[in-house]
Amino acid sequence: MKKRIETNASKVYLIQLFLMGDLVTKKDLAAFCKALEKEPLHNAMFYAAIFFDDPDFVQFPSQPMTYVYNPHEEADAMTHIKAIYSYDVINRLGRLHYYDINYLINQPGDIICLDEISEMPEDD
Numbered sequence: 001m002k003k004r005i006e007t008n009a010s011k012v013y014l015i016q017l018f019l020m021g022d023l024v025t026k027k028d029l030a031a032f033c034k035a036l037e038k039e040p041l042h043n044a045m046f047y048a049a050i051f052f053d054d055p056d057f058v059q060f061p062s063q064p065m066t067y068v069y070n071p072h073e074e075a076d077a078m079t080h081i082k083a084i085y086s087y088d089v090i091n092r093l094g095r096l097h098y099y100d101i102n103y104l105i106n107q108p109g110d111i112i113c114l115d116e117i118s119e120m121p122e123d124d
Helices: 026-035
Strands: 002-008 011-019 046-052 081-088 093-098 110-113
Touching: 026 081, 026 093
Parallel strands: 011 046
Antiparallel strands: 002 011, 046 081, 081 093, 093 110
């Protein structure tokens, strides 16, 4: 849906926002994240994909360098985030944080590591 590149000192961050359908499983989401083009990421060192369940609440985080939303100012957006995928280009390590309810209410139900040696998650 949306893409933005942020720069802080010499670090470049790429953030993409996606709309996630109701029928997407954790396994589908993990496969999508693993298949995302990782190199080159517009010279980005860090990458994040944030998945929303409602197009009316898709917005970039106020702290893009850490992919953190502020619950006092961005609670509406946080209640519509179902997953956050982050990827460190240097370490080649990706993590998918999947929220059973949403990003505001609960800790991730599953944290799935998506590097070169990890296996795909099983769906519940």
